[in-house]
Amino acid sequence: MSEAVAISESEAARVKSHLRVYVMVFVALAVLTVVTVAISYLHLPTALAITVAMVVATVKATLVAGYFMHLLSEEKVILWLLVLCAAFLVFLFALPLGTETGNGPLWPQ
Amino acid sequence: MSEIVIPYRTEPHPLTGVTSGKLGIWLFLASEVMLFGALFSSYVLLRVGAAEGTWPTGVEAGLNVPIGTFNTLVLITSSITMVMSWASLKMGNPGAFKRYMGATIALGMLFLVVKGFEYSGKFHHGIFPATGWPGASDPSTFYGFYFTITGLHALHVFLGILVNIWLLVWGLALYKTEPERFAGRVEISGLYWHFVDLVWIFLFPLLYLL
């Protein structure tokens, strides 16, 4: 039976030092949300619009994953595993597109 | 039955640097990435394959950008309250934990309520999952996607709320005897919650803005 593991003083201090970062990330996320909505009103050409929107979303996601989910402070093992998986995922899901592009609609209408 | 002691329940393992529970939730999130990745890539596949002019933008399909933006800010706020609730526990302040967790739950519920208003607005206008997009010579499955993807996301939000309620109301008893272990549980729930926020960060522009 495990004893009651109390939370150590050093743990508490470490977490406290991160509080400012959390608030700054929150502000950044809110600002980026407004930015991405504002850009959408510019009515950019489709390909560019998608690229910009996805880049902004990726930045926001990186902030959430890196700071809120503590990925940047975890063992590098987990971080690299996830980065590799993400890259692989993007590649894999882009693959079926290659079976379709240039052929017009996916199914003869 | 639980006389067996399974190691690394509260101490991190030297190789991974995390407890078993945390490794477990990251693996679960990896599978969720594949789940939502498949949803997104299906969207991309069908949209790219759709003939010119047959796939509406979010606004053309009647999605309300200000409401969507509001909901996005709601979820982002709930993410910071979630991380603050965990931080409060780690700093030995269960009172603050209760306040922040309560806020997280409330914001999650607000997100669902707003979603509910959006859905009922659609139904009012006769727009259901099976509705094609009017005004095109070829139908598109935009609404099918919209309802399915946001519906699945909303289900994930709902389940997260349930876990958080359990942590706040019943789970808190563990804090008195094993505070580190309870903090670990809150962290694990937080990881799931942030992921659900993360998905919405991509969903919102994809459906509403593009």
Added chain:
Amino acid sequence: MSESHAKLGFLRSYVFSTDHKVIGIQYGITALLFLFFGLCLMMMMRWQLAYPGEAIPIIGGLLGETLVDDGAMLPSFYNSLGAMHGTIMVFMGIVPLAVGAFGNYIVPLQIGAPDMAFPRLNMASYQAFVIGGLVMLSSFFLPGGAASSGWTSYAPLSVTATTGQTFWLIGMIFLIASSLLGAINFIVTIIHLRAEGLTFFRLPFFIWSQLVTAFLLLLAFPPLQVAAIFQLMDRLADTSFFMPTGLVSGGDPVAAVGGGSPLLWQHLFWFLAHPEVYVLILPGMGIVAEVIANNSRKPLWGYRPMVYSLLFLGFMSFCVWAHHMYMTGMGTTMSTFFQITTMIISIPSVIILTCLVISLWGASIRFPVPMLFALAFLPMFGIGGLTGLPLGLAAPDAHFHDTYYVIGHFHYVVAPGTIFAMFAGIYHWYPKVTGRQMNVPLGKLHFWLSFVFMNGIFMPMMFEGMAGVSRRLFDPTVYEIGAAVHGLTTMSSWSAWLLALSQIPFIINFFMSMRKKERAEENPWQATTLEWATSTPPPHGNFVEPPVVYSGPYEYSVPGASSDFSPQFIKQES
């Protein structure tokens, strides 16, 4: 360790247990029952194929008029049998047996852990599996019958099919959830709960194979979960994820808004289903490696290349799925990409097989029953793998796609391949679980009969396929070529029925041996791995003292050692 806990009631000990050994046995028994049921479905199909239009003996009179016409099978029933045979064997038979049963029972023991990392999650996985299985089976009682659109459930046929298909989708959602939760458990257990001294490259090959399998299950299943949800929406909410515009069925336009893609279903399905076939084979390879090393009294040749091949195979398995879709008009660039990746993925399989064969060179081979099955696995998997090569290339695939050649190919890998590996595992670990040895003459009879009849079923199919007979045909003889090779069809059918009868010695052996008075020794195979370091059956918590590991997993015939095996949990005096 176990003296202090209160005696649990029957339900908590045997039905709602969180002990991985109990859960492993539960998975094993349930999976074997489902496998037997799938076998029965196939035996009925083989009757229709061998004797088209004739009343099914005995059962024909008992089935309702939606299934048979005067005792003779109706085409809709044949389609249901085909779809459900595949689904049940793959998702309710092999995976739960290979991963749920063998994985759950053996993995914690072989790594020296007290249980899985998440025992309650383990129980939940089993329960989700049972629910999914029951949903699948209950579909047979629906008025429209069970699912009948192939185990692949291609749209738009599956979207317009009877209610049985909805049950199939719901059943799949439960089965997928079960596998996902189980996969998380296996990965965390293997990474975190290894005994002291058990570094990754001292792990038995079986553990490596379970680890890679778990990753495949974790990452490949979610897209099928998505596809199942989409298909449910198409069927129940009239959406059109997979329904193209202007579809007409039986002369009437289908009530769907259109704009969807049937190809999307195929991509999502095969994205899972290709890694799934590696899920089917890898645990079997793991078992065969254990049995061969143990019965050749030599370390495995090429342990490290085998491990690296496993990892590479797992990674590549995500990159080959469209080789199931060469005939969908994908264009030469994509087709070339998938042909290349498919050819590349054959390399690690060959490496693993070759290393297993070379392991036998210069060995003191013993031939207990598990070794017979493990040795037979090698050429059988070899035939299965080699016959896959023409399928992996688009040009010959144009001739072979959707013929009996494909059926022959994949059954060679799964039936005399994986199932033989499963039998090897059962005979090998039976003493560990029950404390008794299975009867040897019955085991040898089981082996030889099964070996002959497995080949009797599937070898003719290769020739049927090459002749051009399509798969999923209710009556092949309506076509000239089907009629011309009907002798081969009949041979397959008779071999199938005789194969079923050949399992009787096994079933008798399995149950009778449990009640033998004579107990087996603690380590009857003189094996080196950790599961033999504890008593038989292992106690709650597995090990009285946590074991410590001092060496590799296959230290057999070490020069200068006092015996021909040096268990990895015993410190050897050098």
